[in-house]
Amino acid sequence: MTSPPATVTAAYIDATGPADVIRVGALPTPVPGDGEVLVRTQAIGVNHVDTFVRSGAYPTPLTFPFVIGRDAVGTVAAVGTGVAGFLAGDAVWCNSLGHGGRQGPSATYTIVAAERLYPLPAGVDPVAAAAVLHTGATAHLGLFREARLRAGETVVVGGAAGGVGSAVVQIAAEAGARVIAVARSEQVPWCRSSGAQEVLDRRAPDLIGRLHKAAPDGIDVYWDTSGHHDLEQVVPLLAPRGRVILMAGLDAHPTLPVGTLYTRDASLRGFALSNATTDELADTAAALNSLLAGGTLRAGQVQALPLSQAPHAHALLENGRATGRLVLLP
Template sequence: MAKLVQFDRIGGPEVLTLRDVEVATPGAGEVRIRVDAIGLNRAEIMYREGVYFDQPAFPSTLGYEAAGVIEAVGPGVDGLAEGDTVAVVPAFLQSRYGTYGTHIIVPASAVVPRPAQVDPAQAAAVWMAYITAYGALVESGKVRPGDHVLITAASSSVGLAAIQLANHIGAIPIATTRGSGKKQRLLDAGAAHVIVTDDEDLPARVKEITSGEGVRLAFDPVAGPGVETLALGIATDGFLVVYGALDPRTTPLPNAQSYPALNSSTYTLFEITMNPERLRRAVAFVNAGLASGSFAPVVDRTFDLTEIAEAHRYMAANGHVGKIVVTVTHDDTV
């Protein structure tokens, strides 16, 4: 038997239940993975609460990221074999597949090799964060050495990945955080500057840091009316990239009468992960950064799979800096 986290109704962390299920056989184009670690993401909280773009079909599992070892390979899968150490990237809908379990079935297209120097907990913390940052900064924003990049909600795993990625390409990361409690940790994580938005005027500080020019790119998971404040700090012909919806209010489109001419867009990592060629480039870029030491996933805290509800509560409290990872203990009789 395997263990799988499922839920039967929309609700809080208490709806998550760890159940015994039959070990499944992978179908065409699928693999089965013996999971060692699972990376948690805000999207999974939103999915559980019924406010994600993808709606659950009950009983539903959930989860986008994991690291482990391939146990079985379905028909039509090439380049992957039993015994391979791998990681799972978010390249599927949670209503079809999930990673919260001891043994999981996922599409082979969502599986990438795990570099030897990356342990399971780190591997489970890599792909959502670094591909999200890579797609926005490198492929869409075309950030160049010397460019200033404004990274909001910077203590998240994506924010920390964006700081490392900006430094990797020679850009200058400016991090934001609401309170002063995380300021030093963001500086220690590589931010060139940190703006505490509860205490400082964001556009004024951005203009001060950039000598009046503004940033090349603002990278924001919050959305809502706050994007108008971000727009005031963007350089002419710069980029405003919104990759989340933490603020459920309507997000206005900055207009040319009040702001510099800028490029405003939404973005999701599925633009990368569901395009084989773009995913290939992203994996090569991220693996090169991991190998060189430029990229080092920050794991804030780990929980056991039996503590999945508590792990979701911890994430919802917003006190973490970096990734929350769930580890999996296996019974050898499975």
């Protein structure tokens, strides 16, 4: 194994702001300290949260220059002291950098605390994995920690062909739920191939009436990933003890029909993956690894761009022009 170069090529910011504050250039190669691993990156995921951190919309402690991003797949380049379980050359991944004072991974090499690093199963393509690490972890945490999903329950997924939506459909179906997807009509084949038993066209009239018909005994888990929440219409559709998952829509202020909610013993469950503990992330990683190895967790289309196009990737996400899951290639 050759030793790492003195500098890395990184996508970083010196202050929060719009996508064009991202610079791509040389920074000193970080040296792994106690409990840390230096990873040579192969594929770096780009997600909405990366744009929120970069713009300052999602405040979190940052030190500048701040390397952007959160998720990466790569190989171990060097290990610091006190690290067990990782050797140079191992295929690995991480999906919790770039938050809470941690630098992001959008560089040719990145430092990861060993407790946030996981092995990549043999045979899993790094780009395909990077495309679903953030969305898969979100779906897994939301379905099992928050919704406490059980086999046989009815799950409705809004934005079902999006990143998180696809992962929720795939993981809920794998867990034995009956999944009703809400998406555009041209996304029906993808939603069905992900495991949805029924797909409702989000643009056809009377979605609420059609949801009621599709789930006459009530919805156990309602998860709209689009950030649009009409709780006045949705809460009456819930089954007793139904759960609404809230994790998108930073500025949404929906009206809540309180009596309809509590007389069903129903609940709202909000969460952010950023707050997950390292133990929760490790449990989620083990589950994601088996879903990745089994081919259950997968992206539809992946748009891979060179690391040098990181500003363009953020702009694509922000103007809704990405044609699939975005991945940067160092």
